[in-house]
Amino acid sequence: MSSILYFNGFLKSLKEIDINPAEPGFLYGAGLFETIRVEEGIPLFLEEHLKRLTAGAQYLGWQVPDLSTLGQAIKTTISANKVILGRARLNLLLGSSGYHLLVTAQASLPYTxxxxxxxxxxxxxxxxxxxxxxxxxxxxxxxxxxxxxxxxxxxxxxxxxxxxxxxxxxxxxxxxxxxxxxxxxxxxxxxxxxxxxxxxxxxxxxxxxxxxxxxxxxxxxxxxxxxxxxxxxxxxxxxxxxxxxxxxxxxxxxxxxxxxxxxxxxxxxxxxxxxxxxxx
Missing domain, CATH: 3.20.10.10 (D-amino Acid Aminotransferase, subunit A, domain 2)
Structure with missing residues (x-):
């Protein structure tokens, strides 16, 4: 897990993340995610990941930020954690009103x-x-x-x-x-x-x-x-x-x-x- 996370428009530490356990994203796993490979500090094939996530959100009838906002959230999180080679994960969780946008980034890959x-x-x-x-x-x-x-x-x-x-x-x-x-x-x-x-x-x-x-x-x-x-x-x-x-x-x-x-x-x-x- 990254030490600095992006949560609903702000960079925060893990202990600062506040999600209501009574919300659908927590209770029922109502959410979407994308896992993105990072090389040279660049999220690879970012637009394709974001288009797939937004297609899922549209199918579910959720209103989500535009691709530019989502992409910037990922890049900001990668930069804040100084990830050169690793992965980022974009999480979109359904809240009681709207959604939560949570992004993590870490300098590790699980393959050798x-x-x-x-x-x-x-x-x-x-x-x-x-x-x-x-x-x-x-x-x-x-x-x-x-x-x-x-x-x-x-x-x-x-x-x-x-x-x-x-x-x-x-x-x-x-x-x-x-x-x-x-x-x-x-x-x-x-x-x-x-x-x-x-x-x-x-x-x-x-x-x-x-x-x-x-x-x-x-x-x-x-x-x-x-x-x-x-x-x-x-x-x-x-x-x-x-x-x-x-x-x-x-x-x-x-x-x-x-x-x-x-x-x-x-x-x-x-x-x-x-x-x-x-x-x-």
Whole structure:
């Protein structure tokens, strides 16, 4: 947690944050959030994060500040905490009248070079994703099903949990989107299968198309994943993480594959260009 937080227009310490425990955001998890990677003190792909959050707010019928106000709140918090490499989180909580805007920033990322070199391990969770819920497209504060799945993964010695949807098809990770490579084609669960429309997921799909790779968004079974020659996970903090074992079974050669590695390098190049354009 950052030492200085942005709360409803002001920078405050944690002990100065005052939220009424009788408000919907506290009682029912009525809120939205975005987690943003920070590099060189710059919040990456900020506009895309803010557009997703405001789309969720509009669906819920909430009035929120404009993108400029939200963006400035994030930049102010990053600067106040002197975060060069790390993450920021924007939280929008429903209050008794209106909303609360809370932003945190910290100089830490939960992934190591060794993780990318070895690849992640995952398990197929017993927790199912309700892909028919209208909220499946938004990052809501009510995150219990993902927390349960992630705790299950940790108890089984895995680093991530893969959730199936109610029809038994792959949906997503507890905190990531999922991709599978087979016979030179990149597969990922279609949005109708229930994954969050992740920002890195979207960028990988566009990047793959620019590289001339075959891409298919479709319902995928656990068997499709285990039969993959490569697999990887994506989110805004991990970016592209190789996935090498699922339920103790190796994916392909149980090491980061050539297409995963290529996409990681291309993604890093694209990100570097974004950082250069933002620093001008």
């Amino acid at each position: 070079p060794e993780d990318y070199a070895r690849g992640y391990t995952a398990c197929i969770s017993k927790i199912r994703k309700n892909h028919r819920s209208p909220l499946s497209a938004f990052k809501t504060m009510n995150y219990l099903e993902y927390l349960l799945a992630w705790n299950e993964a940790r108890s089984r010695g895995a680093q991530e949990a893969i959730l199936l949807n109610l029809d038994g098809f792959l949906a997503e990770g507890s905190r990531s989107n999922l991709f599978v490579v087979r016979k030179g084609t990149l597969f990922t669960p279609n949005l109708e299968s229930g994954p969050l429309p992740g920002l890195v997921r979207s960028r990988v799909l566009k990047l793959a198309a620019r590289l001339g790779l075959k891409v298919k968004e479709k319902p995928l079974s656990p068997t499709d994943l285990l039969a993959g020659e490569e697999a990887f996970l994506t989110n805004s903090l991990m970016e592209i993480m190789p996935l090498t074992y699922v339920d103790g079974q190796p994916i392909g050669k149980a090491k980061p594959g050539p297409l995963t590695t290529r996409l990681r390098l291309e993604y890093q190049a694209e990100k570097a260009a974004t950082l250069r354009s933002n620093s001008v």
